Amino acid sequence: MKIIGPFKQxxxxxxxxxxxxxxxxxxxxxxxxxxxxxxxxxxKVDDFENLKLEFPxxxxxxxxxxxxxxxxxxxxxxxxxxxxxxxxxFAMRNAGKTYLEIAESGxxxxxxxxxxxxxSEDELLKDLVVxxxxxxxxxxxxxEIKSGYGLKLxxxxxxxxxxxxxxxxxxxxxxxxxxxxxxxxKDFNGDTEEYLNYVQEYILPVVQEEHLAKRVxxxxxxxxxxxxxxxxxxxxxKAMGFDITVHADQFTPGSSRVAVECGAKSAxxxxxxxxxxxxxxxxxDTVAVALPGASIGLGDSFAPARKLLDAGGILAIATDWNPxxxxxxxxxxxxxxxxxFKKLSTAEVLAAITFRAAxxxxxxxxxxxxEGKRADLVCFPTDNYQNVLYxxxxxxxxxxxxxxxxx
Ligand code: NIG
Ligand code: FE
Numbered sequence: 001m002k003i004i005g006p007f008k009q010x011x012x013x014x015x016x017x018x019x020x021x022x023x024x025x026x027x028x029x030x031x032x033x034x035x036x037x038x039x040x041x042x043x044k045v046d047d048f049e050n051l052k053l054e055f056p057x058x059x060x061x062x063x064x065x066x067x068x069x070x071x072x073x074x075x076x077x078x079x080x081x082x083x084x085x086x087x088x089x090f091a092m093r094n095a096g097k098t099y100l101e102i103a104e105s106g107x108x109x110x111x112x113x114x115x116x117x118x119x120s121e122d123e124l125l126k127d128l129v130v131x132x133x134x135x136x137x138x139x140x141x142x143x144e145i146k147s148g149y150g151l152k153l154x155x156x157x158x159x160x161x162x163x164x165x166x167x168x169x170x171x172x173x174x175x176x177x178x179x180x181x182x183x184x185x186k187d188f189n190g191d192t193e194e195y196l197n198y199v200q201e202y203i204l205p206v207v208q209e210e211h212l213a214k215r216v217x218x219x220x221x222x223x224x225x226x227x228x229x230x231x232x233x234x235x236x237x238k239a240m241g242f243d244i245t246v247h248a249d250q251f252t253p254g255s256s257r258v259a260v261e262c263g264a265k266s267a268x269x270x271x272x273x274x275x276x277x278x279x280x281x282x283x284x285d286t287v288a289v290a291l292p293g294a295s296i297g298l299g300d301s302f303a304p305a306r307k308l309l310d311a312g313g314i315l316a317i318a319t320d321w322n323p324x325x326x327x328x329x330x331x332x333x334x335x336x337x338x339x340x341f342k343k344l345s346t347a348e349v350l351a352a353i354t355f356r357a358a359x360x361x362x363x364x365x366x367x368x369x370x371e372g373k374r375a376d377l378v379c380f381p382t383d384n385y386q387n388v389l390y391x392x393x394x395x396x397x398x399x400x401x402x403x404x405x406x407x
Contacts, residue, residue, distance in 0.1 A: 002404070003058040004069075005034025006048035008383040011070040012369040013354055014045075021309040022347035029385065035069065037375040040403030045369050061406075066383040067398055070350065071367045072141040072376035074357035075331055077268050077289050079146050079179075079322035080131040081124055081159050084115025086323045090297070099298050099325060100251060103223050109149070109183050112323050116149035116159065124162040129169045131321070131329065136407055138331055139378030139397045141172050144318070144361055146217055148179030151188075153203050156180045160212035171402040175361050177245065178207050181218035181225060181233060192225050196233045204240060215265070215361075219247040220255035227258050234262040243362060249273035250294070260284040266316065266360040270303035271295055278304055282313030287360035289316045290352070292338040293326035305342040305352075316357035317349065333393030346389055375404035 010033040016022060034048035036055055044051065051058070089102050089111070102108045116124070128145070135143055145163045150156035156178065163176040180199040184192045207213050216237040220230045224247075234244050246259035250269035256277050259267035267281060268289035281288050290303035309315050317338060321329035328334065331353060339349045355367030366374040380388055381398040388395055400407040 001036065001038040001043070001055065001058045002061050003034050003036050003048075003051055003055060004061045004401070005051070005063055007033050007063055007069045007379070008066050009033070009068040009385055010035065010045055010369060011068065011350065011385045012045055013071055013350060014368050014370040016347070016351055016355070018356065018359060019314045020312045022345055022351055024345050024347050027347050035369065035375070035377070037404035040375055042369060042371055042373050042375050044371060063379065065381065067379045067381055068383065068385050069369070069377045069379045070385065070388075071354045071369050072378045072400060072402070073139050073331055073353045074142040074361065074363070074367060075135060075140045075318050075321070076144045076266065076316050076357040076360045077291060077318035077320050078144055079148060079320070080329070081128045081145055081147065081163050082112050082116055082149050082323050083119035083124060083127070084112055084323060086111060086327070089324055090327070093298065100223050103183070106186065108324055110186055112149045113151050113185065117155045121158050121162050121165070124159060125165055128162055128166050132166060132170050132172060132174070134329065135331070136170065136172050136400060136402075137397065139400050140331055141376040141400065141402050142175065142358060142361065142363065142366060143172055144175040144177055146177045146179040147213070148182035148217070151180060151182065151185035153206070156203050157206060157210075157212065160207060164212055171405065171407065175215070176213040177215040177217050178204065178213040179217040179219070181216075181230075183219060183224045193229045196225065196229055200233060200236050204237060204242070208240060208242070214243055215245060216242040217245045217247065220258060221247070221250055222252055227255055230255070231258050231262060234258070234264065238262060249277060253277055256281050256288075260286050265362065268318070268320075269294065271300045273304060275307070278307050278313070279311050282308050282311035285314070287314045287316050287356065289318050289360060290338060291318055291320035291326065292334040293328050294320045296328065296334065296337065297326045302338055302341050305338060305344055309344070309348060314356055314359065315348065315352045316360045317352040318357060330393050332388065336389040336392040339389060346386060349389055375401060377401045
């Protein structure tokens with residue numbers, strides 16, 4: 001057992017609802033506090049001096065200078081397993097081409113597929129581990145990672161195996177997702193429905209048998225898969241026992257409805273969603289995941305996060321870190337920018353990158369600093385938690401703890 005502290009403030013995020021809007025007055029902020037940790041879990045958060053008296057045998061892990069602590073973050077949507085580079089897409093977009101035009105002309109996702117197919121599993125793993133380390137240093141200790149640059153059996157498996165092997169190289173929690181339905185591969189002769197049948201018949205059973213992923217994702221969009229065929233695919237994936245999630249309403253509205261109707265854990269993107277779709281989503285248990293990094297990367301509008309929260313929905317924010325639409329990969333910067341454009345409270349943003357994002361991945365044991373929760377925390381060198389979002393990511397963590405151990 002040990003005591004970590006003293007912290008000027010501990011923002012626990014305890015006792016907040018899973019859904020709907022939040023005000024900063026609702027935040028529990030413990031001043032001059034400490035955290036008792038045992039076996040990777042939190043025993044108690046309280047006044048530091050009181051804790052020392054109550055737990056006289058706890059080893060002291062002293063925090064130097066003025067620091068605050070909060071729950072470590074969850075990034076519930078990334079594509080950080082990839083090879084190659086899409087800087088040229090970025091330049092082409094800024095020269096006037098749209099994301100969909102670039103995709104249709106053979107660039108975009110397909111470019112990453114070509115490079116990822118050429119890379120070995122070890123090469124993928126090496127770059128992946130560097131990106132994971134980057135996220136952990138930002139305070140992100142639970143990371144969802146999608147396949148989806150293979151688009152055929154061997155390469156989808158190669159990606160998922162690399163992601164699973166990365167678990168041995170990091171103490172962070174990695175959550176693999178099979179996104180073989182990212183787009184119809186250019187070298188597939190059939191139609192999209194046939195490709196989805198191929199994924200379902202040949203890829204998903206192996207993914208399941210080899211325990212490579214418990215989640216399945218699909219990109220519903222004009223350039224990818226259509227709502228009706230996607231619905232059938234999602235229902236089958238769900239019937240196989242997978243959790244499902246959807247890339248929804250990125251450029252065209254309507255697919256977040258499919259996500260809700262299929263009982264998806266989350267509907268992600270939502271830049272082009274409509275008011276009625278937002279209402280429908282907000283009334284469901286499907287988490288709405290805003291991806292401000294994709295809006296910044298493509299110059300698109302932000303997901304209507306304010307409306308979603310006001311309508312009582314569950315909002316998470318994730319990086320979407322990928323080589324094409326969202327190459328930045330900085331969670332706090334993106335979440336903080338979304339807050340300024342959509343007028344989100346600090347409490348709403350922190351909830352969206354901690355316990356609400358964890359919920360999207362099916363975890364209820366993290367994202368809150370309270371008894372029994374995982375001792376994953378991020379510390380910042382400041383005396384006031386407000387500085388974290390105010391500095392838009394420029395205030396970097398002074399320490400990150402995973403299961404009570406300093407990273
Ligand atoms: O979430 N929208 C589809 N998929 C990714 C982009 C992947 C890529 O461009 O490589 C996204 O933005
Ligand atoms: Fe994505």
